[in-house]
Amino acid sequence: MVDRRVDTRELHARRIADCLFPRISHSKHNYIMTDPKDIEIDDLIANLGRDPTATRRARNPHVADDHTLSKEHDLRHLIAVWTAERTCPDILPYENELMDKILQRIRDQVSTMEIESSEAPPAGDEGAGQARKLRLLLIESELERIKFLARGYLRARLHKIDKYATYILQSPDEHLSHLCASEIRYTTRRTQQLKEHYDVSFLSTLPSKLRRLDDDAGGLRMVDEPSLDDVVFVRVMQDLHGVVTISEDEEIELKKGNIYALPYYLIRQHLALDKAQLV
Structure with a gap:
């Protein structure tokens, strides 16, 4: 078959x-x-x-x-x-x-x-x-x-x-x-079709206060969001003045042509300015 x-x-x-x-x-x-x-x-x-x-x-x-x-x-x-x-x-x-x-x-x-x-x-x-x-x-x-x-x-x-x-x-x-x-x-x-499916499947049987799909009560978020702490490999396209602070006791200077493994949030602004490139 x-x-x-x-x-x-x-x-x-x-x-x-x-x-x-x-x-x-x-x-x-x-x-x-x-x-x-x-x-x-x-x-x-x-x-x-x-x-x-x-x-x-x-x-x-x-x-x-x-x-x-x-x-x-x-x-x-x-x-x-x-x-x-x-x-x-x-x-x-x-x-x-x-x-x-x-x-x-x-x-x-x-x-x-x-x-x-x-x-x-x-x-x-x-x-x-x-x-x-x-x-x-x-x-x-x-x-x-x-x-x-x-x-x-x-x-x-x-x-x-x-x-x-x-x-x-x-x-x-x-x-x-x-x-x-x-x-x-x-x-x-x-998103609308998914919500309608959930409503028909089971949400309609729950109390109204429990029907939200974006609730963050109790410090737990129901909505998935990108993890900016994920490590990415990045090539530096031009010398970046100053240093990048990785932790309290660790700093690094990014030099043109080198490839680094860094948390995404540390390099995000340089990617937006085309000063670095993901590889």
Whole structure:
């Protein structure tokens, strides 16, 4: 029997992708918006558009070089934010501009692949056909790598949203502002649906004073929140003047290029100013 169970976070990732990126089906000559229900992250590349700067880059090699450097920088940035989101105990600000650029480039590259694969190879030139297949295979492998990073970034954020949804909604200035619009809608809807489920399941049978899900009576909080005391590995990107106090009898000076294992709350402000980077 085939196991048809689906990971909960995979479903959540699909819903966030649904809100972030409309699903588009395409034919040879037109594009039609369709029902985005059950969208796969793979469908993010379905809106196949041409890069408006392609002609300009072809005419100007300096523009092409700048574009290549920009893509390499964005890929390194994607790897860095993916790593940071996975290792950070708190939820970080959503990288909206970066994700928009990365996903648009995926669409453009897929469009190029479809055009090249649909063209017939030169007659009698078997070597050219084999070279084209190899080129398309390499491009597809690179696309899968980038899609893996994008999925991982979204899933890491969804894991934290699921775990700290109530806390995030209770701290709009500090945490809710770190979410994109679709993540905010997801967090609000999920929290409301969870409360309705609890009400129907058992809360309605309890006295009204015991029905709260955010009670902190007796010094115990019912709401999970990120542990800022968790130790993280961090690379210092520039010399930080002064010392960091770890305990009453221990201080450390953070020097550029070094990697340290420190409690997150000690390095949090330097991460926000891009003076340090999670690894």
